[in-house]
Amino acid sequence: MRRTIRAAATCVAAALLAALIPVGAAAADPAENLEPRIDLRVLVVDDGGPAIDAVTAALDGAGTPYTTVDLSDGERPTVDADFLADTVDGRPRAKYQGVVLPHDNPFGAGSPETAALAAYEAAFGIRQVNAYTYASPAVGLNRPQDPGYAGPLDGITAHVTDAGKAGPFGYLDGEVPFEDNDPGIDESYGYLATPLADPPDGAAFTSYVDAPVPGSTARGSLVGEYAHDGRRELVVTFVYNRYQRQFRLLARGIVAWLTQGVHLGADRNHFAVHVDDVLAADDRWNTELNCTPGDVDCGTAGEGLEPDTIRMTPADAEYAAQWSADRDFTLDLAFNGGGSVTHRAENGGADPLADRLLADRDAHRWINHTYDHPFLGCVQNVTAVPWRCETDERGDTVWTDRSAITAQIRDNLAWAAANGLTVDPAELVTGEHSGLAVLPQQPRDNPELGPALTDTGVTWLASDASREPGQRTAGPARTVPRHPMNVFYNAGRAAEQVDEYNWLYTRASDGGSGICEGSSTTTCLDAPLDPETGYESYIVPLEADIALRHVLANDPRPHFVHQSNLAEDRIAYPVLNRILDGYADLFAGNTPLVNLPMKDIGEELRRRAAWKAALDAGDVTAHRTGDTVTVTAPDGMHVPLTLPEGATRRTDGTDRAFGGPYAGLRSGWALPAGDGQAAVFRLDGAPGEQPDTPDDPGTPDDPDTPGDPQDPRCLPEFLRLLDLLGLLEKLCGAITPDTARSPAPDGKTAPDKETAPDKETAPDKEAAPGGKPAGEPPVPAGVADPVPYGPGDTTVR
Numbered sequence: 001m002r003r004t005i006r007a008a009a010t011c012v013a014a015a016l017l018a019a020l021i022p023v024g025a026a027a028a029d030p031a032e033n034l035e036p037r038i039d040l041r042v043l044v045v046d047d048g049g050p051a052i053d054a055v056t057a058a059l060d061g062a063g064t065p066y067t068t069v070d071l072s073d074g075e076r077p078t079v080d081a082d083f084l085a086d087t088v089d090g091r092p093r094a095k096y097q098g099v100v101l102p103h104d105n106p107f108g109a110g111s112p113e114t115a116a117l118a119a120y121e122a123a124f125g126i127r128q129v130n131a132y133t134y135a136s137p138a139v140g141l142n143r144p145q146d147p148g149y150a151g152p153l154d155g156i157t158a159h160v161t162d163a164g165k166a167g168p169f170g171y172l173d174g175e176v177p178f179e180d181n182d183p184g185i186d187e188s189y190g191y192l193a194t195p196l197a198d199p200p201d202g203a204a205f206t207s208y209v210d211a212p213v214p215g216s217t218a219r220g221s222l223v224g225e226y227a228h229d230g231r232r233e234l235v236v237t238f239v240y241n242r243y244q245r246q247f248r249l250l251a252r253g254i255v256a257w258l259t260q261g262v263h264l265g266a267d268r269n270h271f272a273v274h275v276d277d278v279l280a281a282d283d284r285w286n287t288e289l290n291c292t293p294g295d296v297d298c299g300t301a302g303e304g305l306e307p308d309t310i311r312m313t314p315a316d317a318e319y320a321a322q323w324s325a326d327r328d329f330t331l332d333l334a335f336n337g338g339g340s341v342t343h344r345a346e347n348g349g350a351d352p353l354a355d356r357l358l359a360d361r362d363a364h365r366w367i368n369h370t371y372d373h374p375f376l377g378c379v380q381n382v383t384a385v386p387w388r389c390e391t392d393e394r395g396d397t398v399w400t401d402r403s404a405i406t407a408q409i410r411d412n413l414a415w416a417a418a419n420g421l422t423v424d425p426a427e428l429v430t431g432e433h434s435g436l437a438v439l440p441q442q443p444r445d446n447p448e449l450g451p452a453l454t455d456t457g458v459t460w461l462a463s464d465a466s467r468e469p470g471q472r473t474a475g476p477a478r479t480v481p482r483h484p485m486n487v488f489y490n491a492g493r494a495a496e497q498v499d500e501y502n503w504l505y506t507r508a509s510d511g512g513s514g515i516c517e518g519s520s521t522t523t524c525l526d527a528p529l530d531p532e533t534g535y536e537s538y539i540v541p542l543e544a545d546i547a548l549r550h551v552l553a554n555d556p557r558p559h560f561v562h563q564s565n566l567a568e569d570r571i572a573y574p575v576l577n578r579i580l581d582g583y584a585d586l587f588a589g590n591t592p593l594v595n596l597p598m599k600d601i602g603e604e605l606r607r608r609a610a611w612k613a614a615l616d617a618g619d620v621t622a623h624r625t626g627d628t629v630t631v632t633a634p635d636g637m638h639v640p641l642t643l644p645e646g647a648t649r650r651t652d653g654t655d656r657a658f659g660g661p662y663a664g665l666r667s668g669w670a671l672p673a674g675d676g677q678a679a680v681f682r683l684d685g686a687p688g689e690q691p692d693t694p695d696d697p698g699t700p701d702d703p704d705t706p707g708d709p710q711d712p713r714c715l716p717e718f719l720r721l722l723d724l725l726g727l728l729e730k731l732c733g734a735i736t737p738d739t740a741r742s743p744a745p746d747g748k749t750a751p752d753k754e755t756a757p758d759k760e761t762a763p764d765k766e767a768a769p770g771g772k773p774a775g776e777p778p779v780p781a782g783v784a785d786p787v788p789y790g791p792g793d794t795t796v797r
């Protein structure tokens with residue numbers, strides 16, 4: 001085998017010489033003797049449209065760096081050879097690993113910028129995404145007619161083709177459903193067209209996602225790859241915005257295709273559900289009074305009523321454990337040990353719920369929710385509605401003090417220890433997220449909170465993502481923002497949930513509170529929901545859609561509900577099942593939901609923020625040279641990275657698998673070695689196709705193979721030779737790219753029809769007149785306002 005390698009190497013060297021000699025003048029340039037370095041950064045040409053916005057949102061979300069050329073900016077740089085490439089340390093450098101254009105020809109046919117891009121892409125093997133382009137021969141497609149289609153695509157189900165499954169979209173199960181949230185509004189628009197039957201010499205179009213052409217037996221492409229003139233373009237023929245599910249489903253594959261599976265940043269589908277107030281009891285919404293007796297929102301209206309709280313039963317606990325096992329999904333139970341102590345005191349020492357939950361302790365993760373759930377902010381004066389902060393004689397706010405907070409944290413941990421529960425003391429969810437600022441009453445954090453967290457070793461503190469979407473510090477801790485679900489803490493029965501929902505989201509003339517009428521953040525329902533069916537028919541689908549949106553947006557923040565929602569009608573499960581079923585319908589088995597514990601979510605958010613700051617500060621360099629990826633970042637900086645299967649990290653001369661498998665690639669966080677040393681990764685064995693090297697002549701089962709990962713001394717040189725040969729072939733083959741592409745006969749290469757909806761979520765009940773989607777995203781009932789989860793989401797007193 002060694003002899004074979006040597007012979008091959010000799011052969012390559014000869015070929016190399018042969019390839020170099022005719023180049024003549026280029027051979028005298030030392031840069032031509034080195035394979036190029038390709039910087040891990042994307043170039044985005046921005047036309048201000050929704051498709052480019054969507055692509056950049058996906059890049060931002062994953063932490064993938066990009067440079068924007070704003071077409072509307074008169075001072076923008078000219079895209080030419082110097083803008084795209086240069087030479088670093090004598091080595092040619094491609095400054096961008098991929099190019100995203102708003103459509104196939106933003107600079108105009110025959111323009112110098114178009115030619116420069118084409119030459120650059122061909123020379124360095126750089127790919128180009130046309131984010132939303134008209135179907136025409138310029139992109140390898142017939143015009144969208146006979147057969148073909150141009151028009152709204154709302155509600156269609158597109159499919160990943162076999163080529164798409166084998167290529168960039170193998171992480172999908174196959175269906176790509178297009179949203180149709182409002183039958184009265186066109187939310188999507190696009191072109192279904194067939195590939196050219198007789199493409200130019202050497203050109204080929206491969207459809208990755210297609211859909212049936214209406215009125216025809218043909219299928220038309222929506223996403224496909226057009227290979228021509230030594231370049232590859234991803235041709236997307238429908239428009240979308242950053243929120244639409246059809247885009248979020250495809251975004252991961254578009255970026256992976258663009259970067260050939262090698263990029264900074266990582267994107268996973270996260271989902272976690274916290275269940276608060278476990279072992280405590282929750283107050284119940286009163287459908288007559290339209291408030292929650294026992295809570296602070298009833299004033300005197302609820303006085304004299306018998307308490308009617310909601311608390312799980314042992315059967316509910318058993319159901320929860322079985323459900324988790326059946327769905328292979330772990331719930332995080334935020335518990336109040338004092339709730340059980342109180343229950344035992346009032347029931348002759350018995351608490352069968354606690355007994356059942358403790359017997360099933362390993363079925364769940366457990367989070368400290370304080371011993372008995374007091375409000376840990378200012379001392380509340382609840383004699384008025386809404387409540388206010390107590391003040392002392394000097395007018396200063398009176399705060400819950402450090403020792404009281406500390407006791408609430410420690411007592412619950414002690415209860416857990418005494419009952420054999422494993423709890424991470426670094427994680428804490430306070431009742432109602434109290435202690436943190438809450439507007440309007442308490443505009444600042446309780447100053448006693450930070451010291452109490454220090455006393456107790458809390459480093460991850462839950463916050464309300466509807467009030468504070470981002471992570472921040474609170475004393476020694478960082479917050480973990482949680483998404484409230486519109487499944488109310490004070491509803492054990494579906495009818496109660498609907499009654500309260502109607503109260504919050506219908507007009508006074510419809511029997512509601514009318515709060516929605518004056519709200520700038522939510523709309524009113526057209527009519528009250530049916531108490532019998534409204535939960536299943538309206539609230540469940542809407543809440544599941546919202547949660548899936550988070551999941552598909554690489555958003556790790558957990559959702560939260562309450563133990564009351566696992567009791568009585570068990571109204572949490574229809575929503576959770578719909579989310580999990582919906583997810584399973586969309587994704588292949590290699591792309592599971594990622595269900596992280598609270599502290600890991602907090603750490604994920606922390607790393608992302610640090611990574612973004614480092615990118616913004618220009619503190620990161622990363623490039624690929626052949627099969628080697630080199631990343632430098634500040635010491636201690638975790639680097640998110642996505643690489644092809646088989647990629648390894650080289651440390652001290654040894655290669656180890658990098659990250660974890662996800663969606664057909666490997667991804668994860670890497671920590672550079674420190675002292676300014678770069679982290680180095682190898683792509684050997686990766687299925688990427690750049691450069692076009694011959695197969696490795698070594699075979700892995702030969703112990704003498706120099707290519708053994710444990711013996712990296714020889715092979716890299718050999719591979720570099722091969723890479724160089726491939727590069728030369730590329731360069732030689734790309735000297736005269738055909739840039740004289742004919743413009744579309746109708747004079748436009750991209751549609752000017754801007755029908756992409758701008759709204760974030762669907763049921764736009766208040767659409768602007770005239771059929772044009774409103775510019776600002778109206779939000780459906782119940783989405784944006786803080787969800788009632790308190791005050792007083794407990795009766796542990």
Ligand SMILES: [Zn+2]
Binds near residue numbers: 373430794
């Ligand atoms: Zn709570």
